[in-house]
Amino acid sequence: MAPEQLQxxxxxxxxxxxxxxxxVFESPAGRMPGELRxxxxxxxxxxxxxxxxxxxxxxxxxxxxxxxxxxxQGVDPVWxxxxxxxxxxxxGGYVLVFRSTxxxxxxxxxxxxxxxxxxxxxxxxxxxxxxxxxxxxxxLRQAGMPTGHIARRTVAxxxxxxxxxxxxxxxxxxxxxxxxxxxxxxxxxxxxxALIAALGMLLVGFSPRLLRSLGQRGASADxxxxxxxxxxxxxxxxxxxxxxxxxxxxxxxxxxxGVVVGSFAYMAxxxxxxxxxxxxxxxxxxxxxxxxxYLIGQLGNLIPVPGGIGGTEGALIGIFALYGVDLxxxxxxxxxxxxxxxxxxxxxxxxxxVLLRRxxxxxxxxxxxxxxxxxxxxxxxxxxxxx
Numbered sequence: 077m078a079p080e081q082l083q084x085x086x087x088x089x090x091x092x093x094x095x096x097x098x099x100v101f102e103s104p105a106g107r108m109p110g111e112l113r114x115x116x117x118x119x120x121x122x123x124x125x126x127x128x129x130x131x132x133x134x135x136x137x138x139x140x141x142x143x144x145x146x147x148x149q150g151v152d153p154v155w156x157x158x159x160x161x162x163x164x165x166x167x168g169g170y171v172l173v174f175r176s177t178x179x180x181x182x183x184x185x186x187x188x189x190x191x192x193x194x195x196x197x198x199x200x201x202x203x204x205x206x207x208x209x210x211x212x213x214x215x216l217r218q219a220g221m222p223t224g225h226i227a228r229r230t231v232a233x234x235x236x237x238x239x240x241x242x243x244x245x246x247x248x249x250x251x252x253x254x255x256x257x258x259x260x261x262x263x264x265x266x267x268x269x270a271l272i273a274a275l276g277m278l279l280v281g282f283s284p285r286l287l288r289s290l291g292q293r294g295a296s297a298d299x300x301x302x303x304x305x306x307x308x309x310x311x312x313x314x315x316x317x318x319x320x321x322x323x324x325x326x327x328x329x330x331x332x333x334g335v336v337v338g339s340f341a342y343m344a345x346x347x348x349x350x351x352x353x354x355x356x357x358x359x360x361x362x363x364x365x366x367x368x369x370y371l372i373g374q375l376g377n378l379i380p381v382p383g384g385i386g387g388t389e390g391a392l393i394g395i396f397a398l399y400g401v402d403l404x405x406x407x408x409x410x411x412x413x414x415x416x417x418x419x420x421x422x423x424x425x426x427x428x429x430v431l432l433r434r435x436x437x438x439x440x441x442x443x444x445x446x447x448x449x450x451x452x453x454x455x456x457x458x459x460x461x462x463x
Contacts, residue, residue, distance in 0.1 A: 156412070158352045158355075163420040166344075170194075171191040171338075172338030176335045177232055193425050195424070196421050197425070215432055227320065235280060245371045246270045248367045251364065265368065283318065288318050357412070374388065393406045
Protein backbone atom coordinates (compact mmCIF):
# COMPACT_ATOMS: atom_id res chain seq x y z
CA MET A 77 0.00 0.00 0.00
CA ALA A 78 1.36 3.39 -0.91
CA PRO A 79 2.00 5.71 2.03
CA GLU A 80 -0.65 8.17 0.84
CA GLN A 81 -3.22 5.38 0.88
CA LEU A 82 -2.77 4.97 4.60
CA GLN A 83 -4.01 8.45 5.33
CA UNK A 84 -7.42 8.44 6.98
CA UNK A 85 -7.24 4.79 8.02
CA UNK A 86 -4.10 4.68 10.09
CA UNK A 87 -5.95 4.63 13.41
CA UNK A 88 -9.37 3.46 12.30
CA UNK A 89 -11.17 0.52 13.87
CA UNK A 90 -12.87 -1.70 11.28
CA UNK A 91 -16.52 -2.45 11.99
CA UNK A 92 -15.81 -6.17 11.54
CA UNK A 93 -13.94 -6.14 14.84
CA UNK A 94 -15.86 -3.37 16.55
CA UNK A 95 -17.20 -6.00 18.96
CA UNK A 96 -13.76 -6.00 20.56
CA UNK A 97 -14.52 -2.57 21.92
CA UNK A 98 -13.03 0.81 21.03
CA UNK A 99 -11.34 1.02 24.42
CA VAL A 100 -8.96 -1.77 23.45
CA PHE A 101 -7.65 0.31 20.52
CA GLU A 102 -7.79 3.68 22.23
CA SER A 103 -6.70 2.91 25.79
CA PRO A 104 -3.28 4.21 26.87
CA ALA A 105 -0.37 1.87 26.27
CA GLY A 106 0.17 -0.48 29.17
CA ARG A 107 -3.46 -0.54 30.30
CA MET A 108 -4.97 -3.97 29.86
CA PRO A 109 -8.67 -4.22 28.95
CA GLY A 110 -10.82 -4.99 32.00
CA GLU A 111 -12.14 -8.28 30.63
CA LEU A 112 -8.55 -9.55 30.30
CA ARG A 113 -7.47 -8.84 33.85
CA UNK A 114 -6.62 -11.74 36.12
CA UNK A 115 -9.63 -11.36 38.42
CA UNK A 116 -12.07 -11.39 35.51
CA UNK A 117 -10.39 -14.39 33.90
CA UNK A 118 -10.43 -16.29 37.21
CA UNK A 119 -14.17 -15.72 37.39
CA UNK A 120 -14.53 -17.17 33.90
CA UNK A 121 -12.40 -20.17 34.85
CA UNK A 122 -14.67 -20.76 37.85
CA UNK A 123 -17.77 -20.48 35.65
CA UNK A 124 -16.49 -22.96 33.08
CA UNK A 125 -15.34 -25.36 35.80
CA UNK A 126 -18.79 -25.21 37.37
CA UNK A 127 -20.49 -25.87 34.04
CA UNK A 128 -18.24 -28.87 33.34
CA UNK A 129 -18.86 -30.20 36.85
CA UNK A 130 -22.63 -29.86 36.46
CA UNK A 131 -22.53 -31.69 33.13
CA UNK A 132 -20.42 -34.45 34.68
CA UNK A 133 -22.79 -34.83 37.63
CA UNK A 134 -25.79 -34.88 35.32
CA UNK A 135 -24.30 -37.65 33.20
CA UNK A 136 -23.46 -39.78 36.23
CA UNK A 137 -26.65 -39.18 38.23
CA UNK A 138 -29.60 -38.52 35.94
CA UNK A 139 -31.77 -41.48 34.90
CA UNK A 140 -32.10 -42.35 31.22
CA UNK A 141 -28.45 -41.71 30.43
CA UNK A 142 -27.22 -45.25 30.86
CA UNK A 143 -26.17 -45.52 27.23
CA UNK A 144 -24.17 -42.30 27.47
CA UNK A 145 -22.44 -43.53 30.62
CA UNK A 146 -21.72 -46.85 28.96
CA UNK A 147 -20.14 -45.15 25.95
CA UNK A 148 -17.96 -43.01 28.19
CA GLN A 149 -16.78 -45.99 30.20
CA GLY A 150 -15.75 -47.77 27.01
CA VAL A 151 -13.59 -44.95 25.67
CA ASP A 152 -10.39 -46.15 23.96
CA PRO A 153 -7.46 -44.23 25.52
CA VAL A 154 -5.35 -44.56 22.35
CA TRP A 155 -7.79 -42.38 20.46
CA UNK A 156 -7.83 -39.88 23.32
CA UNK A 157 -4.07 -39.52 22.98
CA UNK A 158 -4.54 -38.96 19.25
CA UNK A 159 -7.21 -36.36 20.00
CA UNK A 160 -4.88 -34.47 22.35
CA UNK A 161 -2.09 -34.56 19.75
CA UNK A 162 -4.47 -33.23 17.08
CA UNK A 163 -5.57 -30.34 19.28
CA UNK A 164 -1.95 -29.43 20.02
CA UNK A 165 -1.22 -29.52 16.27
CA UNK A 166 -4.26 -27.29 15.65
CA UNK A 167 -2.83 -24.78 18.14
CA GLY A 168 0.47 -24.95 16.25
CA GLY A 169 -1.36 -24.06 13.04
CA TYR A 170 -2.89 -21.05 14.76
CA VAL A 171 0.53 -19.84 15.90
CA LEU A 172 1.90 -20.23 12.36
CA VAL A 173 -0.90 -18.32 10.64
CA PHE A 174 -0.81 -15.63 13.36
CA ARG A 175 2.89 -14.95 12.86
CA SER A 176 2.64 -15.08 9.07
CA THR A 177 -0.29 -12.66 9.00
CA UNK A 178 0.80 -10.04 11.52
CA UNK A 179 4.58 -10.01 11.24
CA UNK A 180 6.74 -12.69 9.64
CA UNK A 181 9.78 -11.22 11.43
CA UNK A 182 8.26 -11.58 14.88
CA UNK A 183 10.17 -13.95 17.15
CA UNK A 184 8.62 -17.40 17.49
CA UNK A 185 8.56 -17.00 21.25
CA UNK A 186 6.49 -13.82 21.14
CA UNK A 187 4.30 -15.26 18.38
CA UNK A 188 3.58 -18.32 20.52
CA UNK A 189 2.82 -16.27 23.63
CA UNK A 190 0.35 -13.93 21.89
CA UNK A 191 -1.35 -16.60 19.78
CA UNK A 192 -1.75 -19.12 22.60
CA UNK A 193 -2.93 -16.41 24.98
CA UNK A 194 -5.56 -15.54 22.36
CA UNK A 195 -6.74 -19.15 22.17
CA UNK A 196 -6.93 -19.33 25.96
CA UNK A 197 -8.99 -16.14 26.01
CA UNK A 198 -11.32 -17.59 23.38
CA UNK A 199 -11.91 -20.53 25.73
CA UNK A 200 -12.77 -18.25 28.64
CA UNK A 201 -14.51 -15.16 27.32
CA UNK A 202 -18.12 -15.10 26.05
CA UNK A 203 -17.45 -13.15 22.87
CA UNK A 204 -17.52 -15.65 20.01
CA UNK A 205 -13.76 -15.31 19.50
CA UNK A 206 -13.59 -11.53 20.04
CA UNK A 207 -12.02 -12.06 23.48
CA UNK A 208 -8.90 -13.50 21.92
CA UNK A 209 -8.80 -10.72 19.33
CA UNK A 210 -9.01 -8.13 22.12
CA UNK A 211 -6.05 -9.68 23.89
CA UNK A 212 -4.08 -9.80 20.66
CA UNK A 213 -4.83 -6.14 19.96
CA UNK A 214 -3.57 -5.14 23.40
CA UNK A 215 -0.42 -7.26 23.09
CA LEU A 216 0.44 -6.00 19.61
CA ARG A 217 -0.03 -2.39 20.68
CA GLN A 218 2.32 -3.01 23.57
CA ALA A 219 4.78 -4.64 21.17
CA GLY A 220 4.95 -1.48 19.07
CA MET A 221 2.60 -2.12 16.15
CA PRO A 222 0.67 0.98 14.97
CA THR A 223 -3.04 0.88 15.76
CA GLY A 224 -4.12 1.17 12.12
CA HIS A 225 -1.85 -1.70 11.12
CA ILE A 226 -3.29 -3.86 13.91
CA ALA A 227 -6.83 -3.08 12.77
CA ARG A 228 -6.18 -4.00 9.15
CA ARG A 229 -4.21 -7.11 9.97
CA THR A 230 -6.85 -8.25 12.47
CA VAL A 231 -9.44 -8.11 9.70
CA ALA A 232 -7.03 -9.97 7.41
CA UNK A 233 -6.35 -12.57 10.10
CA UNK A 234 -10.06 -13.16 10.63
CA UNK A 235 -10.56 -13.65 6.90
CA UNK A 236 -7.61 -15.97 6.26
CA UNK A 237 -8.48 -18.20 9.22
CA UNK A 238 -12.09 -18.35 8.01
CA UNK A 239 -11.12 -18.94 4.39
CA UNK A 240 -10.05 -22.53 5.05
CA UNK A 241 -13.47 -23.29 6.53
CA UNK A 242 -15.30 -21.72 3.60
CA UNK A 243 -13.20 -23.50 0.98
CA UNK A 244 -13.64 -26.82 2.78
CA UNK A 245 -17.40 -26.31 3.06
CA UNK A 246 -17.67 -25.60 -0.67
CA UNK A 247 -15.47 -28.51 -1.80
CA UNK A 248 -16.80 -31.14 0.59
CA UNK A 249 -20.42 -30.02 0.26
CA UNK A 250 -20.33 -30.30 -3.52
CA UNK A 251 -18.26 -33.49 -3.29
CA UNK A 252 -20.83 -35.20 -1.05
CA UNK A 253 -23.68 -33.96 -3.24
CA UNK A 254 -22.22 -35.41 -6.46
CA UNK A 255 -21.02 -38.57 -4.70
CA UNK A 256 -17.23 -38.25 -4.97
CA UNK A 257 -16.76 -37.67 -1.22
CA UNK A 258 -17.96 -40.27 1.28
CA UNK A 259 -21.07 -39.19 3.11
CA UNK A 260 -24.76 -38.67 2.74
CA UNK A 261 -27.24 -35.89 3.14
CA UNK A 262 -30.02 -34.04 1.39
CA UNK A 263 -29.54 -31.12 -0.95
CA UNK A 264 -30.27 -28.80 1.98
CA UNK A 265 -27.38 -30.32 3.97
CA UNK A 266 -24.80 -30.57 1.18
CA UNK A 267 -25.28 -28.34 -1.85
CA UNK A 268 -27.08 -25.46 -0.12
CA UNK A 269 -24.36 -24.87 2.54
CA ALA A 270 -21.72 -25.10 -0.21
CA LEU A 271 -23.49 -22.47 -2.32
CA ILE A 272 -23.99 -20.19 0.68
CA ALA A 273 -20.28 -20.45 1.50
CA ALA A 274 -19.34 -19.74 -2.12
CA LEU A 275 -21.63 -16.69 -2.13
CA GLY A 276 -20.03 -15.52 1.11
CA MET A 277 -16.56 -15.74 -0.44
CA LEU A 278 -17.70 -13.73 -3.45
CA LEU A 279 -19.19 -11.05 -1.19
CA VAL A 280 -15.96 -10.81 0.78
CA GLY A 281 -13.96 -10.54 -2.44
CA PHE A 282 -16.06 -7.63 -3.69
CA SER A 283 -16.52 -6.01 -0.27
CA PRO A 284 -13.61 -3.50 -0.45
CA ARG A 285 -15.27 -1.55 -3.26
CA LEU A 286 -18.63 -1.71 -1.49
CA LEU A 287 -17.17 -0.63 1.85
CA ARG A 288 -15.41 2.34 0.31
CA SER A 289 -18.53 3.29 -1.62
CA LEU A 290 -20.51 3.32 1.61
CA GLY A 291 -17.77 5.32 3.29
CA GLN A 292 -17.89 8.01 0.60
CA ARG A 293 -21.44 8.86 1.67
CA GLY A 294 -20.03 10.52 4.77
CA ALA A 295 -17.36 12.50 2.90
CA SER A 296 -19.33 15.76 3.08
CA ALA A 297 -20.33 15.39 6.73
CA ASP A 298 -19.80 18.33 9.07
CA UNK A 299 -17.19 17.19 11.64
CA UNK A 300 -18.36 19.94 13.98
CA UNK A 301 -21.61 18.11 14.75
CA UNK A 302 -21.94 14.77 16.53
CA UNK A 303 -23.64 13.15 13.54
CA UNK A 304 -20.87 14.36 11.28
CA UNK A 305 -18.20 13.05 13.62
CA UNK A 306 -19.96 9.67 13.72
CA UNK A 307 -19.96 9.57 9.91
CA UNK A 308 -16.26 10.41 9.79
CA UNK A 309 -15.47 7.60 12.23
CA UNK A 310 -17.66 5.20 10.25
CA UNK A 311 -15.98 6.22 7.01
CA UNK A 312 -12.52 5.62 8.47
CA UNK A 313 -13.61 2.26 9.87
CA UNK A 314 -15.06 1.12 6.54
CA UNK A 315 -11.85 2.15 4.79
CA UNK A 316 -9.72 0.22 7.27
CA UNK A 317 -11.94 -2.84 6.87
CA UNK A 318 -11.58 -2.63 3.09
CA UNK A 319 -7.80 -2.43 3.49
CA UNK A 320 -7.90 -5.50 5.75
CA UNK A 321 -9.87 -7.51 3.20
CA UNK A 322 -7.40 -6.53 0.47
CA UNK A 323 -4.48 -7.55 2.66
CA UNK A 324 -6.08 -10.94 3.27
CA UNK A 325 -6.65 -11.45 -0.46
CA UNK A 326 -3.05 -10.41 -1.18
CA UNK A 327 -1.72 -12.88 1.40
CA UNK A 328 -3.80 -15.72 -0.07
CA UNK A 329 -2.86 -14.87 -3.66
CA UNK A 330 0.81 -14.79 -2.70
CA UNK A 331 0.44 -18.40 -1.47
CA UNK A 332 2.20 -17.50 1.76
CA UNK A 333 3.27 -20.82 3.27
CA GLY A 334 2.51 -19.78 6.83
CA VAL A 335 -0.89 -18.33 5.97
CA VAL A 336 -2.09 -21.19 3.77
CA VAL A 337 -0.63 -24.09 5.74
CA GLY A 338 -1.30 -22.51 9.11
CA SER A 339 -4.98 -21.74 8.47
CA PHE A 340 -5.57 -25.19 6.96
CA ALA A 341 -3.77 -26.95 9.82
CA TYR A 342 -5.72 -24.95 12.41
CA MET A 343 -8.98 -26.22 10.91
CA ALA A 344 -7.96 -29.70 9.72
CA UNK A 345 -6.39 -30.89 12.96
CA UNK A 346 -9.43 -29.67 14.90
CA UNK A 347 -11.67 -31.70 12.58
CA UNK A 348 -9.35 -34.67 13.11
CA UNK A 349 -9.71 -34.23 16.87
CA UNK A 350 -13.48 -34.46 16.54
CA UNK A 351 -13.08 -37.57 14.38
CA UNK A 352 -10.84 -39.14 17.03
CA UNK A 353 -13.54 -38.37 19.59
CA UNK A 354 -15.96 -40.45 17.53
CA UNK A 355 -13.36 -43.19 17.04
CA UNK A 356 -12.74 -43.34 20.80
CA UNK A 357 -16.30 -44.59 21.38
CA UNK A 358 -16.77 -46.62 18.25
CA UNK A 359 -16.92 -45.93 14.53
CA UNK A 360 -16.40 -42.41 13.18
CA UNK A 361 -18.92 -41.06 10.64
CA UNK A 362 -18.10 -40.79 6.94
CA UNK A 363 -15.53 -38.17 6.03
CA UNK A 364 -18.02 -35.87 4.34
CA UNK A 365 -20.46 -36.02 7.25
CA UNK A 366 -17.67 -35.36 9.75
CA UNK A 367 -16.38 -32.30 7.88
CA UNK A 368 -19.80 -30.80 7.09
CA UNK A 369 -21.10 -31.47 10.59
CA TYR A 370 -18.06 -29.79 12.08
CA LEU A 371 -18.09 -26.72 9.81
CA ILE A 372 -21.80 -26.03 10.18
CA GLY A 373 -22.00 -26.99 13.85
CA GLN A 374 -19.18 -24.63 14.83
CA LEU A 375 -21.55 -21.73 14.18
CA GLY A 376 -22.84 -22.44 17.67
CA ASN A 377 -19.62 -20.90 18.94
CA LEU A 378 -21.04 -17.49 18.01
CA ILE A 379 -23.45 -17.69 20.94
CA PRO A 380 -22.00 -15.28 23.56
CA VAL A 381 -21.31 -17.70 26.43
CA PRO A 382 -17.86 -18.51 27.90
CA GLY A 383 -16.04 -20.84 25.52
CA GLY A 384 -19.25 -21.31 23.55
CA ILE A 385 -20.25 -23.94 26.13
CA GLY A 386 -23.75 -25.17 25.44
CA GLY A 387 -24.19 -23.44 22.10
CA THR A 388 -21.39 -25.23 20.26
CA GLU A 389 -22.19 -28.65 21.73
CA GLY A 390 -25.89 -28.30 20.96
CA ALA A 391 -25.23 -27.16 17.41
CA LEU A 392 -22.74 -29.95 16.68
CA ILE A 393 -24.95 -32.67 18.14
CA GLY A 394 -28.02 -31.35 16.34
CA ILE A 395 -26.25 -31.12 12.97
CA PHE A 396 -24.81 -34.63 13.25
CA ALA A 397 -28.26 -35.94 14.14
CA LEU A 398 -29.58 -34.32 10.94
CA TYR A 399 -26.89 -36.17 9.00
CA GLY A 400 -28.11 -39.46 10.44
CA VAL A 401 -25.48 -40.00 13.14
CA ASP A 402 -26.74 -41.84 16.22
CA LEU A 403 -27.77 -39.23 18.80
CA UNK A 404 -26.04 -40.91 21.74
CA UNK A 405 -22.86 -41.46 19.77
CA UNK A 406 -22.82 -37.85 18.61
CA UNK A 407 -23.47 -36.56 22.13
CA UNK A 408 -20.64 -38.50 23.73
CA UNK A 409 -18.15 -37.83 20.94
CA UNK A 410 -18.88 -34.10 20.92
CA UNK A 411 -18.59 -33.84 24.71
CA UNK A 412 -15.22 -35.59 24.67
CA UNK A 413 -13.97 -33.44 21.81
CA UNK A 414 -15.18 -30.20 23.37
CA UNK A 415 -13.64 -31.00 26.74
CA UNK A 416 -10.18 -31.19 25.23
CA UNK A 417 -10.80 -28.38 22.74
CA UNK A 418 -11.37 -26.07 25.72
CA UNK A 419 -8.79 -27.46 28.14
CA UNK A 420 -5.74 -27.79 25.89
CA UNK A 421 -5.65 -24.14 24.70
CA UNK A 422 -6.35 -23.05 28.28
CA UNK A 423 -3.49 -25.14 29.70
CA UNK A 424 -1.07 -24.06 26.98
CA UNK A 425 -2.26 -20.47 26.86
CA UNK A 426 -2.29 -19.68 30.58
CA UNK A 427 1.53 -19.84 30.99
CA UNK A 428 1.90 -17.99 27.67
CA UNK A 429 -0.37 -15.23 28.99
CA VAL A 430 1.71 -14.88 32.16
CA LEU A 431 4.93 -14.67 30.14
CA LEU A 432 3.34 -12.19 27.76
CA ARG A 433 2.39 -9.84 30.57
CA ARG A 434 5.92 -9.98 31.95
CA UNK A 435 7.40 -9.21 28.55
CA UNK A 436 5.07 -6.37 27.63
CA UNK A 437 3.76 -4.78 30.82
CA UNK A 438 6.93 -4.86 32.88
CA UNK A 439 9.41 -4.15 30.10
CA UNK A 440 11.12 -0.75 30.31
CA UNK A 441 10.73 -0.32 26.56
CA UNK A 442 8.00 -2.74 25.49
CA UNK A 443 7.97 -1.49 21.89
CA UNK A 444 11.46 -2.90 21.41
CA UNK A 445 10.22 -6.41 22.13
CA UNK A 446 8.88 -6.58 18.60
CA UNK A 447 10.45 -3.69 16.73
CA UNK A 448 9.97 -5.24 13.26
CA UNK A 449 6.21 -4.83 13.68
CA UNK A 450 6.50 -1.08 13.34
CA UNK A 451 8.46 -1.47 10.09
CA UNK A 452 6.24 -4.02 8.35
CA UNK A 453 4.48 -2.49 5.34
CA UNK A 454 1.47 -4.03 3.63
CA UNK A 455 2.07 -4.74 -0.03
CA UNK A 456 -1.21 -4.18 -1.81
CA UNK A 457 -2.09 -3.27 -5.40
CA UNK A 458 -2.06 0.50 -5.82
CA UNK A 459 -5.48 2.09 -6.03
CA UNK A 460 -6.14 5.01 -8.27
CA UNK A 461 -6.76 8.18 -6.30
CA UNK A 462 -9.98 10.09 -6.96
CA UNK A 463 -9.37 13.03 -9.19
